[in-house]
Amino acid sequence: MTTATATPNPTPNPQAAPAKAARVYKDYGQPLWRRILFTRETAIIGLLALVVIVSLITVKGFSQPVTLGYLLLDIMPILLIALPMTLVMITGEIDLSVASVVGLSSATLGLLNQAGVDIGVAAIICLVVGALGGALNGFLVTVVGLPSLAVTIGTLALYRGLAVGLLGTTAVTDWPKFWTDLAKAKIGGTTIPVVVILFLVLAIVFAVLLHFTPFGRGIYAIGLSSEAASFSGVHVNRTKFILFVLTGTVSALAGIYYTLRFGSARGDNATGLELQVIAAVVLGGVSVFGGRGALHGVIAGVLLIGVLSSALRLVNVTSDVINIITGVLLVLSVVAASFLAWVRKKRIGPGGKKHGGPIAAKA
Amino acid sequence: MLFHNLGKGKTARAGAVAALAVSIALLATGCASDSTGGGSTDAAGGDTGNLAVTFIPKNLGNPYFDTSDKGGKTAVESFSGTFQEVGPAEASPDAQVSYINTATTQGVGALVVAANDPTAICDALNEARDTGIKVVTFDSDTDPECRDLFINQADAEGIAKVQIDEIAKQIGESGEVAILSATANATNQNAWIEQMKTYAASEYPNITIVDTVYGDDDDQTSFDKTAALLQSHPNLKGIVSPTTVGIAAAARYLQTSEYKGKVALTGLGTPNQMRDYVEDGTVTSFALWNPEDLGYLSAMAAKALIEGTITGAEGDSFEAGDLGSFKVGADQTVLLGDPFVFDKSNIGDFDF
Numbered sequence: 001m002t003t004a005t006a007t008p009n010p011t012p013n014p015q016a017a018p019a020k021a022a023r024v025y026k027d028y029g030q031p032l033w034r035r036i037l038f039t040r041e042t043a044i045i046g047l048l049a050l051v052v053i054v055s056l057i058t059v060k061g062f063s064q065p066v067t068l069g070y071l072l073l074d075i076m077p078i079l080l081i082a083l084p085m086t087l088v089m090i091t092g093e094i095d096l097s098v099a100s101v102v103g104l105s106s107a108t109l110g111l112l113n114q115a116g117v118d119i120g121v122a123a124i125i126c127l128v129v130g131a132l133g134g135a136l137n138g139f140l141v142t143v144v145g146l147p148s149l150a151v152t153i154g155t156l157a158l159y160r161g162l163a164v165g166l167l168g169t170t171a172v173t174d175w176p177k178f179w180t181d182l183a184k185a186k187i188g189g190t191t192i193p194v195v196v197i198l199f200l201v202l203a204i205v206f207a208v209l210l211h212f213t214p215f216g217r218g219i220y221a222i223g224l225s226s227e228a229a230s231f232s233g234v235h236v237n238r239t240k241f242i243l244f245v246l247t248g249t250v251s252a253l254a255g256i257y258y259t260l261r262f263g264s265a266r267g268d269n270a271t272g273l274e275l276q277v278i279a280a281v282v283l284g285g286v287s288v289f290g291g292r293g294a295l296h297g298v299i300a301g302v303l304l305i306g307v308l309s310s311a312l313r314l315v316n317v318t319s320d321v322i323n324i325i326t327g328v329l330l331v332l333s334v335v336a337a338s339f340l341a342w343v344r345k346k347r348i349g350p351g352g353k354k355h356g357g358p359i360a361a362k363a
Numbered sequence: 364m365l366f367h368n369l370g371k372g373k374t375a376r377a378g379a380v381a382a383l384a385v386s387i388a389l390l391a392t393g394c395a396s397d398s399t400g401g402g403s404t405d406a407a408g409g410d411t412g413n414l415a416v417t418f419i420p421k422n423l424g425n426p427y428f429d430t431s432d433k434g435g436k437t438a439v440e441s442f443s444g445t446f447q448e449v450g451p452a453e454a455s456p457d458a459q460v461s462y463i464n465t466a467t468t469q470g471v472g473a474l475v476v477a478a479n480d481p482t483a484i485c486d487a488l489n490e491a492r493d494t495g496i497k498v499v500t501f502d503s504d505t506d507p508e509c510r511d512l513f514i515n516q517a518d519a520e521g522i523a524k525v526q527i528d529e530i531a532k533q534i535g536e537s538g539e540v541a542i543l544s545a546t547a548n549a550t551n552q553n554a555w556i557e558q559m560k561t562y563a564a565s566e567y568p569n570i571t572i573v574d575t576v577y578g579d580d581d582d583q584t585s586f587d588k589t590a591a592l593l594q595s596h597p598n599l600k601g602i603v604s605p606t607t608v609g610i611a612a613a614a615r616y617l618q619t620s621e622y623k624g625k626v627a628l629t630g631l632g633t634p635n636q637m638r639d640y641v642e643d644g645t646v647t648s649f650a651l652w653n654p655e656d657l658g659y660l661s662a663m664a665a666k667a668l669i670e671g672t673i674t675g676a677e678g679d680s681f682e683a684g685d686l687g688s689f690k691v692g693a694d695q696t697v698l699l700g701d702p703f704v705f706d707k708s709n710i711g712d713f714d715f
Contacts, residue, residue, distance in 0.1 A: 258457075264480055
């Protein structure tokens with residue numbers, strides 16, 4: 001590897017150290033514009049733009065403004081949950097229980113509404129329930145030290161069971177009109193739902209948290225090497241715990257939105273949503289092994305899946321075929337990344353000298 | 364410099380290849396739909412000539428809805444409309460919403476929906492109606508304010524009548540009969556049982572309904588209750604089970620017991636469940652509605668709504684091809700008619 005040529009890290013800030021340690025000389029061997037342009041995130045955004053353009057031209061009805069409104073309403077729960085999920089997955093952990101938290105939050109909201117509690121108060125209680133659910137995940141992962149995959153498979157079943165147990169097979173469908181209208185309200189004169197504002201606020205909060213704070217640098221550091229991060233002064237367990245609580249809370253928020261949008265609280269709401277969230281996050285360029293990924297890529301990934309299925313539905317492709325196309329896209333994106341890493345490794349000579357690299361070209 | 368193969372540039376290039384592939388796929392499907400769609404999507408919603416009818420069953424790959432959609436397709440083809448069947452793979456409450464939204468964007472003439480949840484799809488249906496799309500529900504209704512018409516497969520009176528008539532025919536209009544129901548608080552079954560008792564008392568005075576037992580719509584419980592029923596009522600001549608789980612479990616018990624051929628069994632069942640028992644003579648006949656007719660009538664009602672022949676108001680009447688003339692009843696509901704009786708002669712025609 002070319003790490004031999006990497007300069008020793010002179011930065012005094014210990015939290016940034018592990019992240020920088022993984023970088024190599026060639027990362028700085030290119031101009032900034034190229035480093036920004038040639039990334040996986042940019043590739044996904046480009047793919048999204050292309051799919052949108054092709055859909056606009058070839059798919060009848062896609063260019064209607066109403067399509068955008070429906071699209072955003074449909075993918076909103078995935079967009080919301082993908083934000084904290086990105087952070088969790090960059091640390092190398094995973095949370096499979098998110099859809100069950102959506103169901104639990106939905107069932108809780110339904111029960112409280114039935115009992116005559118004001119929706120505003122009930123929503124706060126739901127967020128607390130979500131935070132507690134996330135805290136249990138976080139506790140089992142960080143304090144007990146179990147792998148998050150196993151823990152959240154368990155809580156996936158547990159929270160879903162609680163949700164269905166709370167409401168049984170019934171659905172709560174009698175909601176104050178103000179709240180159900182709010183969930184579907186459009187920003188004056190456009191077809192863009194008001195809830196997009198909520199998403200944008202959260203997106204900015206999470207983007208700042210991940211990309212512009214020491215806490216965020218710590219998240220990358222943990223994903224690259226949990227031990228190195230720990231030795232550099234990153235509170236590994238505290239960071240992970242906070243992220244699980246955030247995931248639970250945002251999932252509960254998505255559950256409230258989900259319930260009000262459809263006007264129907266059921267324990268089995270959003271079953272299977274966790275896989276759509278994780279698929280979008282992975283498509284957006286987050287490594288399942290942790291350490292790399294960025295929020296703008298993930299948001300583009302969610303939008304890409306949403307736009308694709310919306311366009312394919314408009315040309316009457318069945319849901320099974322849509323799943324196949326999404327699945328193939330996902331596999332291709334993962335395979336492409338691994339394949340390119342392999343090619344890059346092949347291209348580097350045994351002496352660590354890169355054939356045809358920028359330095360060689362200059363010389 | 365410009366064309367150097369930089370590491371990260373490759374990722375971008377792979378992305379471009381993937382983008383191209385997806386776009387080609389999209390183009391191909393887009394073009395394909397253009398040629399087969401018959402230009403149906405050109406027509407704006409609310410157009411009286413827009414005979415594009417989209418069926419949204421509870422889920423795809425369900426034999427019951429395959430049968431009803433087949434009837435719908437026959438009807439739509441008979442009036443030269445465009446038939447389309449879309450729907451989710453899972454019958455989850457909200458999954459139909461995006462398909463309803465898509466149909467709204469496409470501007471179809473009418474939607475024919477079997478609702479997974481009476482409320483969750485309500486707003487989506489009303490948005491569709493706001494753009495002029497006619498909405499017909501069948502099999503499972505939504506809240507009445509979300510649709511133009513509901514095609515009801517059968518009413519309580521008809522269901523009660525057909526079961527008592529069938530059992531009376533099989534036991535010679537006299538003797539002891541018992542009822543094997545679902546759960547003790549099942550709304551539908553209790554209403555039917557009430558009607559059955561009234562109807563039997565007035566039409567067949569020699570038939571006595573001696574007992575009503577509850578199998579909880581559980582196969583094993585229904586099986587055990589059948590056994591107990593036959594033990595406690597040695598003179599029993601017939602069993603009526605107004606639930607598909609109950610009738611199949613009772614038939615399974617009778618098939619292997621000494622009562623086979625001696626105790627008659629009828630009720631509500633599906634052909635696939637009951638085929639063996641009808642073919643070996645354990646069960647002579649049972650009833651249910653015909654889903655194919657249900658789909659056919661729904662499509663015909665959609666056509667009448669699109670063309671403005673009816674508005675969905677009570678008392679409106681319309682022609683439904685082979686099925687004859689139908690009248691809209693209370694709550695914008697159209698009744699398919701008397702339940703359909705399945706026996707050895709016709710069971711082979713059905714697969715659901």
